[in-house]
Amino acid sequence: MLDAAAERLVAQGYTATTLREIAADIGIKAGSIYHHFESKEDLFIEVFSRGIEVMVDAFVDVDTAMNGCDRESDRLEAHVRAHLGALFEHGSFTAAHVTAFFTAPEEIRSAIVPLRDDYEHRWNALLADVLPELDSARLPIARLFLFGAMNTTIEWFDPTGDLSLDGLANLITVQFLEGVHALNLQRSTR
Amino acid sequence: MLDAAAERLVAQGYTATTLREIAADIGIKAGSIYHHFESKEDLFIEVFSRGIEVMVDAFVDVDTAMNGCDRESDRLEAHVRAHLGALFEHGSFTAAHVTAFFTAPEEIRSAIVPLRDDYEHRWNALLADVLPELDSARLPIARLFLFGAMNTTIEWFDPTGDLSLDGLANLITVQFLEGVHALNLQRSTR
DNA sequence: GCACCTACCTAACGTTTGTTAGGTTCGCGG
DNA sequence: CCGCGAACCTAACAAACGTTAGGTAGGTGC
Numbered sequence: 368m369l370d371a372a373a374e375r376l377v378a379q380g381y382t383a384t385t386l387r388e389i390a391a392d393i394g395i396k397a398g399s400i401y402h403h404f405e406s407k408e409d410l411f412i413e414v415f416s417r418g419i420e421v422m423v424d425a426f427v428d429v430d431t432a433m434n435g436c437d438r439e440s441d442r443l444e445a446h447v448r449a450h451l452g453a454l455f456e457h458g459s460f461t462a463a464h465v466t467a468f469f470t471a472p473e474e475i476r477s478a479i480v481p482l483r484d485d486y487e488h489r490w491n492a493l494l495a496d497v498l499p500e501l502d503s504a505r506l507p508i509a510r511l512f513l514f515g516a517m518n519t520t521i522e523w524f525d526p527t528g529d530l531s532l533d534g535l536a537n538l539i540t541v542q543f544l545e546g547v548h549a550l551n552l553q554r555s556t557r
Numbered sequence: 558m559l560d561a562a563a564e565r566l567v568a569q570g571y572t573a574t575t576l577r578e579i580a581a582d583i584g585i586k587a588g589s590i591y592h593h594f595e596s597k598e599d600l601f602i603e604v605f606s607r608g609i610e611v612m613v614d615a616f617v618d619v620d621t622a623m624n625g626c627d628r629e630s631d632r633l634e635a636h637v638r639a640h641l642g643a644l645f646e647h648g649s650f651t652a653a654h655v656t657a658f659f660t661a662p663e664e665i666r667s668a669i670v671p672l673r674d675d676y677e678h679r680w681n682a683l684l685a686d687v688l689p690e691l692d693s694a695r696l697p698i699a700r701l702f703l704f705g706a707m708n709t710t711i712e713w714f715d716p717t718g719d720l721s722l723d724g725l726a727n728l729i730t731v732q733f734l735e736g737v738h739a740l741n742l743q744r745s746t747r
Numbered sequence: 748g749c750a751c752c753t754a755c756c757t758a759a760c761g762t763t764t765g766t767t768a769g770g771t772t773c774g775c776g777g
Numbered sequence: 778c779c780g781c782g783a784a785c786c787t788a789a790c791a792a793a794c795g796t797t798a799g800g801t802a803g804g805t806g807c
Contacts, residue, residue: 542736549735
């Protein structure tokens with residue numbers, strides 16, 4: 368049922384997604400949803416939360432697996448790969464979060480923001496490790512650049528096509544790292 | 558009235574935006590909208606179309622102004638600046654298009670896609686000029702990277718803050734160009 | 748066998764939505 | 778002064794929405 372809700376979210380956004388539709392998708396009636404959730408809001412708060420949960424879990428897994436890694440760029444690439452994996456390989460929750468979060472009403476968003484902040488902080492810490500030369504004020508902007516590159520892939524990337532998720536992760540990581548590197552050079556030689 | 562519709566779109570998405578709200582915003586009643594448009598669909602097709610119009614106009618302006626420019630990177634930066642200008646300086650149409658296009662129903666989207674394709678083709682041609690060494694199969698992907706970087710700025714960039722639109726355009730352009738350059742090096746030395 | 752809980756259904760409620768038919772106001776051209 | 782069209786309003790329509798009250802079937806524990 369949460370799965371069905373997530374898939375509808377991806378396809379239609381929040382307001383266009385009906386409880387009656389979700390119920391029909393899993394073969395029950397709309398009223399029965401209220402046995403499991405108090406309201407439509409409640410249901411979708413759970414869906415969005417799981418979307419972040421999947422991302423955080425993937426992040427933590429990489430963090431422990433890459434513990435003794437000395438090449439920082441490899442560590443970053445592994446995390447990019449994990450984020451893309453959350454988007455394309457672990458159900459629709461993360462995809463629903465990325466595409467439909469901003470279509471949800473304010474009350475839902477504000478309930479989710481603390482979880483989002485947690486995930487963003489993990490990335491900030493990671494980027495501070497990988498790019499120690501980067502001005503700390505520029506760090507959130509760099510993160511937003513990277514998030515933009517990763518999250519927009521959901522609008523065009525086809526996991527069954529020529530380019531693999533590994534390849535895409537490498538593409539994004541290299542492009543990002545070299546871009547940031549070039550920006551630092553430009554600033555210091557001015 | 559189109560302005561009001563665009564602003565509501567940015568704030569709430571398609572389905573959550575009511576004809577009664579739009580009417581109230583401009584001081585008329587909902588039924589009166591049908592004197593100017595045949596339906597809600599019709600109204601928002603016009604809004605989304607103008608969003609692209611603003612972008613295309615900005616693109617064409619730069620194209621003619623930068624006609625005799627020999628430094629390709631400057632040409633690209635000017636176009637990036639123009640795209641960001643369309644997003645932040647020319648009303649809410651382009652912003653509405655970028656944020657709310659995917660919240661609109663299929664029938665609206667398919668009516669807009671040809672216009673989108675036109676804009677995307679202009680960028681493909683531009684990138685082919687600026688990056689002649691880039692594999693033509695990789696070109697649409699590079700464009701999507703760049704679009705991702707530019708369009709997600711709408712979720713975090715504050716035009717009244719420390720960073721100017723010119724500065725942001727430079728940031729994005731350098732980051733993009735050096736990233737693509739690095740990718741080509743990596744591929745040719747493998 | 749009785750009580751109880753979980754999971755679901757039926758049927759309706761009040762509200763909101765896009766939409767429409769018919770009427771009013773106002774300004775311009777002849 | 779008359780006619781006409783543009784711009785708007787009123788009032789209502791059917792449909793769809795989230796939500797709720799009350800009821801039913803089946804399983805579990807004692």
